[in-house]
Amino acid sequence: MPFIPHTPEDLRAMLERIGIPALDGLFDEIPAGLRLHKPPAVPPALGEAEVARLMARRAVPERRTLNFIGAGAYEHHIPAAVWQLATRGEFYSAYTPYQAEASQGTLQVLYEFQTMMASLAGLDVSNAGLYDGASALGEALLMAVRAHRGARRVLMPATVHPAYRRVVRALVKHQGIEVIEVPYCTDCGHTLAEALEPYSKQEVAALVIPQPNFFGVLEPVDDLVNWIHARGGLAVGLVNPVLLGLLKPPGGWGESGADIAVGEGQPLGIPLSGGGPYFGFMTCKAALVRQMPGRIVGATLDKDGRPGYTLTLQAREQHIRRSKATSNICTNQGLMVTAATIHMALLGSVGLRRVAAASCARTQALAEKLTAIPGVSRLFAGPHAHEAVICLPASSSDVLRSLLQRGILGGLDLRVDYPELGHALLVCATETKLTEDLDCYAEQLQAALQDSRVSPC
Amino acid sequence: MSIPSDLKYTATHEWVRRETDGTMTVGITHHAQEQLGDIVFVETPAVGKAFKRDQECGVVESVKAASDIYAPVGGEVTAANAVLRDTPEAINQDPYGAWMFKLRPADPAEWDGLLDAAAYAKVAESEAH
Amino acid sequence: MLIFELSRPGRGSFHQAPAPVPEPQLPPALLRALPPLLPEVSELDAVRHYTRLSQKNFSIDTQFYPLGSCTMKYNPRACNQLAMLPGFLAAHPAAPEAAIQGLLACLYDLQEILKEVTGMAAVSLTPMAGAQGEFAGVAMIRAYHDSRGDAERTEIIVPDAAHGTNPATAAMCGYATREVSTDREGNVDLAALRSAVGPKTAGLMLTNPSTLGVFEPSIEAIRDIVHGAGGLLYYDGANLNAILGKVRPGDMGFDVIHVNLHKTFSTPHGGGGPGAGPVGVSARLAEFLPVPVVAKEEGGYRWLTELERPRSIGRLSAHGGNVGVLLRAYVYARMLGREGMARVADYATLNANYLMAELARAGFELAFPRRRASHEFIVSLKNLKETTGIGAMDVAKRLLDKGFHAPTTYFPMLVSECLLIEPTETESKETLDAFVAAMREILEEAHTRPELVKNAPHTLPVRRLDDVKAARDLNLTWKPNPG
Structure with a gap:
């Protein structure tokens, strides 16, 4: 049996x-x-x-493809050691470290993770992980509303990942929280402080600040943080952890820094795997730690005065606080967080910065090559990280289908979520794409456009 | 179980002392801190904030439990004990000395509705079993 | 030793990072001034460090792990290897469906298997854990009442023995929680339930078998009481493994369920996740399921999203949920197959009842001695604590010394000094017998050498940790020594 x-x-x-x-x-x-x-x-x-x-048959894609889709899930090189270590039975088949003395391995990994994430974000503390980036944003907004103790209104730029905005709405709608969408500048592709002015007379608990935003465009984070702080609300940064190796951390934004920073942990050594499991991370200023959801590990001493680690601040959590808990969450996606910790330890700050810089440089090179094709143009000319929006002279869905036939996953079609942009694609090249790969995409796009009936953007 | 007879009490384990200036000082009882165990965090209400009677106005946390604190009478908070922020264990050491906050009652007559020491002893005793 | 303390400037080898490139064009004001605190270690340093840390853990692969309510059964290696085939790992969540038909086929098949074994009309796999499944379930209950214009229902009823996630979830969905008591045999008190239900009742959340390790025999009466009041019945699938192939939540009359795949379908617990908490519903709630769900159509498999499911409670993750976990569960379900489903319940229940009988013989007091155990049972150390001062936590810590992970302690809160013990079906009789022997020894020690038990553990990397200090003097990140 x-x-x-x-x-x-x-x-x-x-x-x-x-x-x-x-x-x-x-x-x-x-x-x-x-x-x-x-x-x-x-x-x-x-x-x-x-x-x-059966599984080997189903795992084989119908054709080999080069992937130029990012949109919240990024293809990066993962060192061989990461998953060989993470899937050791002692990590893989252990449970939440309730019995601290029998879980010092997991607990120390989580403490190291918290240290790394807090430092990456430039904030005081980190929890031990949440489900994913989108739900972490939802939890951050619930946390901001709890901490604000007044307003139940939050501002959400339309430059936040559309799926994240949907998840946030699903998670907060039953708690009487109003999520107001802030329009973006269609020329520059980011949020303008002017667009926030209509809300300056209302009480607002939080403003979400994505950096970079969904389009890969860098937001004027300093202005946005200062704007919300001047109105008594919390600044919630939504960031990519790999890019934090290169970009200014949320704790350094504006006069006094973002209050909470969250994001998708997948770029830190987690395979794409069809969308999950990934993990969310959450960091914040020390004063907010008791409003934070999820597991938190603290250092302490044992009976003999030796250092050790244990789950702490558990009185926030569902198993003690029940209906008054900060969240119903129990998991911290522990295995993913373990892999991410090992990944960061192997890359170090120099390696992480190189991955970020190479990804930004490759995407900029890709955008140049693609926009050299007649009729293809770039939207939002300002500074970009590792994604860019290009506009096509033909139906974006037709072009993507044709590219797939040619072995290219050409990007994300923005038609559904941003119809105002026309036939626009969100493209991404990480450090895994070499110059020959970028050339291949450009050649295939040119061919695909020649095949399709050309209609203006 | 220590239940001083000069104080009044609530069924939710707050003690209340009426001061000469008419304000009321609030803390948690010996029984309550014993049930909670080692207290690790206390959240006191903001000075100036007004509460109705029985409204939640603070939290006391131990490692394995958390307990809300309720306003024993309606009124405005006139002081909060800042010492508890850094030394929450003061409540374990001296529950009737480590007060949490002071209220100026909106209706001083609410004092009369509070439990006396004998009545509170019955409440505490019934919970101990 | 922390990884940061192993760090030496200039030691990082960077062969795993890309070669340096010309700096991308970015405004200096938006760049990082100081590098983050990440270690500079060699690959061997890191491998040795994390290997050694792993060895400080108890795990299913190394120890018997009878943690009640958590179902720590063997996680088959094949499930991991097959979910980590390169073709699955490389699949981008936004890839066109045509490029991931094999992956979607697995997910569709898993939906069908879960429908069949739970007796529900439709399933969505997307919730990323049991607690998120609960959220989805209660949000669907709310969507159902709202869709009928029934806004008066503001309460979710929960037995006092329930997992803390139940009331926490109800609160997240904007409901007040109303607790009903449990009778002396561990069943829901029907009289209390009758007086709790009414026009305000949105639903009842029930775990069956319950967190007390017994099957609720009056489930049909409970169903009639709740349905009679216009409420819906929510099945917390935490203990589905106890009844797999024996009785189905759908047949018991439940309207909404979630399944913890990391319990019943043996996906790994990973030191605290990732799990997966698919939800199933009866036909009248199908349109509210969270998106995406996988559909099989003539041209192949496809995702159904908000566009096709406008009345859905929405999206709970940016993509399709914890796909890699779902693949592991799928492989496990295919290896169990038709014949194997009921065997899970048979042998999980056999092991629990055997262990319960043997521990009773060894002198331990059972919380519900007149009941049949489900897949788990409760021992109460209340009397031991009164006579020797040795409580559940002490026994738990002493078990660690003897090479066994501790059972769940202090949950459910209804039973004082409780140990909730779940052996699972994958443990042999020899292992259970060795556990009973260890428990006998501890009972003996409690009377003869109580200090030994009080001060346990003695043989682990650390002794009992000061969790009061951890909470009072918060130290959540490592800081380099100044200077």
């Missing part, structure tokens, strides 16, 4: 000790009318070799 070690003799001896004649007797408290009398209609069992064959 797969994964069940009992021999017939074990079964007989155990039933005898329990004092029942057969396994069925174990379920005698379930009302008879509810009991199933035949096995569920699911496929019959497969052996390991058979299921390996």
Whole structure:
């Protein structure tokens, strides 16, 4: 029997000790009318070799592709050691470190993670991880509203990832929180302080500041932080952790820094894996730590005065505070956070900065090559990180389909979420894309455009 | 179990002392701190804020529990004990000395609705079993 | 030793980072002035450091881990390897569906398997953990009442034995929580439930078998009471492994459920996640399921999103949820197959009842001695504590010395000094017998050498940690020594 070690003799001896004649007797408290009398209609069992064959077949993509999509999930090189270490059974098959003395490995990894993330963000403290970037943003806004103790209104620039905005709405809508969308400048592709003015007379708990924003454009973070602080609200940074190796950390934005910074941890050594599991991270100023959701690890001493680590501030959490908890979250996506810690330890600050710089440089080179094609133009000319918006002289969905036939995942179609931009694509090249890959994309785009009927952008 | 007879109490384990200037000083009882264990954090209400009777106005946290503090009478907060921010354990050491906040009651007659020491002893005793 | 303390300036080797490139064009005012505090270590330094840290953990792969309510059963290696095939890992979440048909086929099949084993009409895989599944479930209950213009229902009823996530979730969905008590045999007090329900009742959240390790025999009466009041019935699937293939939540009358794949379907706990908490619903709630869900159409598999599901409660993650976890569960489900589903419940229940019987013989007091255990059961050390001063936490710590992970302690809160013990189906009789022997020894020690137990553990990398100090003198990040 797969994964069940009992021999017939074990079964007989155990039933005898329990004092029942057969396994069925174990379920005698379930009302008879509810009991199933035949096995569920699911496929019959497969052996390991058979299921390996099935999965190997399904894992093979129909054609090899070069990926130029970013949009919140980024293809970076992951050092071989990261997942070989993270999938060691002692990390992989342990649970939340409730028994601290038997979990010092996981706890120290989390303490190292918190140190790394707080430093990357330029803020005082970090929690031990959340589900993903989008839900971390939702939690940050709930936290900001709790900390503000007055306003239940938050400002959300339209330059925040559209899926993140949807997730935030789904997570906060039952708590009477109003999420106001702030329009962006269609010329420069970022939020202008002027666009916030209509809300300057209202009480606002928080302003979300994405850096870079969904378009890869850098926001005027200093002005935005100063604007919201002048009105008594909290500044919530939404940042990419790899780019923080290069960009000014949220703690240094404006006169007094962002109050909370969150983001998607996937770029730190987590494979794309069809969208998950990833992890969210959350950092904040020390004064807000008791409003923070999720697991937090603290250093302490044992009976003999030796240093050790333990979960702390647990009174915020659901298992103690129940309906008054900061969140219902239990997980910290522990395995992902372990991998990310190892990833950051291997790269160091120099390596992380190189990944960030190379990704930005490659995307800038890609944008130049693509816009050299007649009819292809770039939107939002200001400074960019590792994504850019290009405008096509033909239907973006047709072009993407044609590119896929040519082995190129050409970017994200912005038609649905930003129809005002026309036939626009969000493209991304990380450090994994070499000059020959960029040339290949440019050649294939040119060919795809020649194939399609040209209609103006 | 220490329950001084010169104080009044609530069923939610606050003690209240009426001062000569008419304000009321509030803390948590010996029984409450014993139930919570080692107290690690105290959140006191902001001075100037007004609360209705029985409204939540603070939190006391230990490692394994958290307990809300309720305003025993309605009124405005006139002082909060800043010492508790750095030494929350003062509540364990001296619950009737380590006051949390002072209120100026909106309706001084609410004092009469509070429990006396004997009545509170019954409340605490019923919880101990 | 922390990784930061191993750091030496100039030691980082950077062969895992890209070669330096000309600086990208970015305004200096937006750049970082000081590097972040990341270590400079060699690859070997890092490998040795994290390998050594891993060895300070207890895990299923190294120890029996009878942590009640958490289902720490063996995580098959094949599930990990097959979910980490390069083709799956390289799949971008925004890739066109045509490029990821194999991946979508796995997810679609898993949806179908979960529908069948739970008896629900429709399933969404997207919630990223049990607690997020709960959020989705209660949000759907709210969406259902709202869609009928029924705005009076403001309360979620929860048994007092429930996981803390239940009331926390109700609050996140804007509901007040109303607790109902448990009777002496561990069942929901029906009289209390009858008086709690009414026009304000949005729903009841129930774990069955309950967190007390017993099956709720009056489930049909409970269903009728809640439905009769116009409320919906929510199944917290934390303990689905106890009844897999035996009885289905859908047949019990539940309207909404979540399933913890990291419990019943053996995906790894990873030191605290990632999990996955798919939700299932009866037909009347199907349109509210969180998006995306996978559909099978003539041309192949595709995601259904907000565009096709306008009445959905929305999106809970930026992409499709914890896909890699779902793949691991899928592989596990295919290896169990039709015949294997009920075996999970059979042997998990067998092991729990055997261990319960043996511990009772060893002199431990059971919380519910007249009941059949489900997949887990509770021992109460209340009397031991009164006679020897040794409580649940002491016994838990002493078990660590003897090479066993501790059971869950101090949950459920209804039973004082409780140990919630869940052996799971993947443990052998020999392992259970060795655990009973260790428990016997500890019981003996509690009477003869109580200090030994009080001061446990003695053999681990650290002794009992000062969690009061950890909370009072918060130290959440390492700081380099000044100078």
